[in-house]
Amino acid sequence: MTRSELVTHIKTRQTYLCVGLDTDITKLPQHLRSHPDAVFAFNKAIIDATKAHCVSYKINTAFYESQGLKGWEAMEKTVRYIPDTHFTIADAKRGDIGNTSAQYAKTFFEVLPFDAVTVAPYMGEDSVRPFLDYAGKWTIVLGLTSNTGSNDFQRLGLAGNDEGKKLYEKVLNKTASWGSTDNLMFVVGATRASDLAHIRTIIPEHFLLVPGVGAQGGSMAEVSHYGMNQDCGLLVNASRAVIFAGGGEDFAEKAREAAKAYHAEMKNYLSKIG
């Protein structure tokens, strides 16, 4: 999906919600647990129920890998089930030396039909480049994450030519030079939304994937206020707060309601950019 297609979907549907399919098998509704294909059955119902209210789905690969072969099968069926009108993200946090990153890129862009994959920056340019080399696909690099561990390294101050900068600022700045606003996004956590205002001074045009709204405590209002640009420029992810909004036989209806509530809020914020 191109940037202009993504922006059109956001403006037409009036939502920038990304629903995170962190489908933890131990949290599935009781009545689904004996289903032979429980994870896919759950995801299918969630997608059907929420697709009018979101513009993207993010599959957290860890929850599928931990189910072994059956999990990978569920992941593949899920990504193929998601309509073409929705931007698909493999939240995989991959990254390795060039020949190995090329294999990961092949996995998510050729073997599986994802639009985007999340990538960790620690190993530098040649670990990111193989993902960027895929025409029509997106690389989403970790900038500033929403967990407490983001303080350990991401917020360290730098010396020398980077005096006054923090590591995550350098990561945003340097990584931005490897791609364009048409094939590169950044993960920016929502737990301190005021950081977003500062981040927008470094990367005003890029799309940001913002996790941490909902279960992790981030505020949709603040994220939208500080993060939005003229193209919207945001994909705000909610995982548990949507998919596990209910725990019974009406789980899909509860997920729809949760997604619909975000949608209503987003419509309001989008009206400000016209």
Place this chain on the structure above:
Amino acid sequence: MTRSELVTHIKTRQTYLCVGLDTDITKLPQHLRSHPDAVFAFNKAIIDATKAHCVSYKINTAFYESQGLKGWEAMEKTVRYIPDTHFTIADAKRGDIGNTSAQYAKTFFEVLPFDAVTVAPYMGEDSVRPFLDYAGKWTIVLGLTSNTGSNDFQRLGLAGNDEGKKLYEKVLNKTASWGSTDNLMFVVGATRASDLAHIRTIIPEHFLLVPGVGAQGGSMAEVSHYGMNQDCGLLVNASRAVIFAGGGEDFAEKAREAAKAYHAEMKNYLSKIG
């Protein structure tokens, strides 16, 4: 496998070679390509041929994931085929927020029987902790990698309380405090082996997983000279230089010869620590 078991295997077998099973399906010998289970058939022959000369096998998950379901099946069969006398590493470079890292840890330590998994440090303590929480298992954190991209962020100088330190030094130092020398190792690339002398002043006791010898150009002599401690403290990985040493029907014999040559060299270096 405990540290003392690992050290005993190294000293008994007189080798600290780790054979990297980066089994690229496009590089398999011609006669295997029509095999219904080519990757596992190749790995099985490589393991049989090299196990007397190494102490560890490292499975690069990217090369398996890129083959889809069949690849995961080959990975599972391979790790289960490796004898208990050999330390098994999932070279997966995972790392995410706590509840997600817990799923990755489950994948490699419960669903699959690996001894160790490689982890990226960018997201900090809560992204590493779930791996360290597994008794009897090992976490191998990226310190200084062997690729050119390691210059982009890992070697940046830090300011403030960390003045004079580089990012990778801070990563080694801080991460070391989260675990012990019994459950934590570091990836330290071999392309500038003199860095190892310096790294040994920061983490004298930890085991180091050293990639980059062979195809990537690092020197075994220098790595051994600068990196070895009284427990050996090294797992030196060679992937392509061993497994693709030959390309014909005698590929396993060629791999044995390559592994045997490393083994002979290692025996010599080990004699210096008694």
